[in-house]
Amino acid sequence: MARNLIIAPGEFYHIYNRGNDKRNIFSSIRDYERFLTLLYVSNGEMPVRLQRQGSTLKDVHDIDCGKKLINLCAYCLMPNHFHLLVRGLTNNGISTFMQKLTTAYTMYFDKRYERSGSLFQGRFKAIHVHNDRYLKYVIAYIHLNPIKLVDSNWKEAGIKDINKAETYLEKYRYSSYLDYTRSTRLENCIINKEALPKYFNTAKDVKDYSRDLLMVKVEP
Structure with missing residues (x-):
């Protein structure tokens, strides 16, 4: 977390962390799915008890986890790190959510x-998202992370194959990109798009803005 950054409720933050020594924190489909489940059950005042609640998102997606701690607006899970876009709802909402999430996942992983x-x-590291232009950019930045898995140098050298990149995004399950471009998916329960300003009216708006960032260098 940036030195001296005060996390305030009602503000948006780009949260991220990676594996110690850059190690992979997701080594199997089961690992990704457990983290997605924890994104849901950690966002509430109730304790995380997956042995009792169930271990998959399908098991828990309709469980009442208590008063929400945050609005989770976007996410992306990568093999050795993750990104979240969150808005705190209580004074310590973000810190409490992150403590519950990472502790529960570490216990599972160990x-x-x-x-x-x-x-x-x-x-965890946190960057304050301080204006509309930056907020819109961060949503797309998080969603475009998986492109590195098929074109690792695209940010420096430019995208090699835009169609391949966009097809990969449409197939990547461990990102909320699909929740912005499709109407129905179980993982919809994890995020709250309504907490964001209305930057995108349609799925096409999301795809067009993402393509703009892929094709040209767009600064926040």
Whole structure:
């Protein structure tokens, strides 16, 4: 987290963290799915008890987790890191949510892979999203992260194949991009798009803005 950054309720923040020593924090489909489940059940005042609640999003998506701590507006899970766009709803909402999320996932990961020690690179990092232009940019920035998996140097050298990149985004399950471009998906329950200003009226608006960022360097 940026030094001396005060996280205030009602403000938007780009939250991210990566594996300790840049190690992978997601090694299987099961790992990704557990983290998605935890994104949902960690966002409430109730304790996380997946043994009782169920271990998949399908099991828990209609469970009442108590008063929400944050609005989660966008996310992307990558093999060795994750990105979230959040808006705190209480004084310590973001910190409490992140503590519940990372603690529960670390406990799962340690048990599954019979390991111990730090999984993440310390405390989560947070950047204040301070205006509309930057907020709109961050939504797309988070959603475009998976392009690195098929074109690792696209930001520096430019996109090689725009159609391949867009097709990959449409197939990547571990990002909220699909919740902005499709009407129905179980993972819709994780995010709250209504907490955002109305930047995109249609799925085409989302895709067009994302394409603009892929084709030309757009600054926040």
